[in-house]
Amino acid sequence: MTQDNFLVRPMTLDELKLALSWAEAEGWNPGIDDANNFYIADPKGFLIGELNGEPISSISVVKYHSNFNFIGLYIVKPEWRKQGFGLKTWQEALKLINNQPAALDGVIQQVDNYRKFGFNPSHTHYRYQGVIQGQISQEVIDLKRIDFEQFCRYDNQYFPALRPQFLQTWINQPNGCGYGIIQGENLVGYGVIRQAIEGFKIGPLFADYQSIAEQLLLALATYANGKNIYLDVPNINQQALALAERYQMKPIFECVRMYTHKAPSMDWTKVFGVTTLELG
Structure with a gap:
């Protein structure tokens, strides 16, 4: 798509690193390995907007499945905002979706704008920050020791699509770790922590019970070694909110x-x- 020397096209991996540097400048605090982690999810799903050859905007449309697409990384560099380039970038992303079901996490100020394009609010996600003294219980095991197919099936219970390629990279990233808990023969929870620009981010944290989530949270916190931890919690899970607040x-x-x-x-x-x- 070209207009007034503005072009929106697929990103390279290096350009995704550039877009994540913009995200850092916006205060989004991405993981230090997020470019490699994200790109594997859908290499064709990351778009960059260029004005006269200069990158000025980004957006991602990760197509997990025809029934679930996720939009993220929607950024226009500050000096180019309110000039129509953001809308043109957005419109190219919608073309990739082609009226298939899509989701996003929008900042409060943009909710009404997203409504105009058919996006309807479901619930809120709160980002929690804190320092937690970690400990690893006997039940907790390294995710890499868990049968990968079993792990993917469990993940699919709490994420709307199978995502094996992404998960393979996510649990093996160099600056992170993951833990799970198996009871009997069943996986009953898992979580992943990764180093961010500042501190560490936990995500996902899926668990059948709050007590399982708590064991995993404490185990993952050992990796942060006294640094800040960030966790994005859905407000419709009251036990999750209570768990975050229990640890201040x-x-x-x-x-x-x-x-x-x-x-x-x-x-x-x-x-x-x-x-x-960014990716759901």
């Missing part, structure tokens, strides 16, 4: 999960932390 974590940011079609059928009471606000 404080909400510092909120955004709204929005869907174009009927929200996916999943049990949010088992979602104690979403994977990322």
Whole structure:
């Protein structure tokens, strides 16, 4: 798409690193390995906008499945805002979706704008921040020791699509770790923590019970070694909110999960932390 020397096209991996540097400048605090982690989810799903050859905007449309697409990384460099380039970038993203169901996490100020394009609010995500003294219980095991197919099936209970390629990279990233808990022969919870620009981010944190989520939270906290931890919690899971607050974590940011079609059928009471606000 070209107009007034403005072009929106697929990103390279290096350009995704550039877009994440913009996200850092916006205070989004991405993970230090997020470019590689994100790109594997859908290499064709990241778009960059160029004006006269200069990158000035970005957006992602990760197509997990025809029934679930996720929009994120929607950024226009500050000096180019309110000139129509953001809308043109957005419109190219919608073309990729082609009227299929889509979701996003929008900042409060943009909710009404997203409504105009058919996105409807579902619930809120709160970003919690805090320092937690970690400990690893006997039940907790390294995710890499868990059968990968079993792990993917469990993840799919609390994420609306199978995402094996992404998960393979996510649990093996060099500056992070993951833990799970198996009871009997069943996986009953797992979580991943990764180093961010500042501190560490946990996501996802899925668990059948609050007690399982708590064991995983404490185990993951050992990796942060006394640094800040960030966790994006759905406000429709009261036990998740209570768990974050039990460890004196404080909400510092909120955004709204929005869907174009009927929200996916999943049990949010088992979602104690979403994977990322950029990829769902």
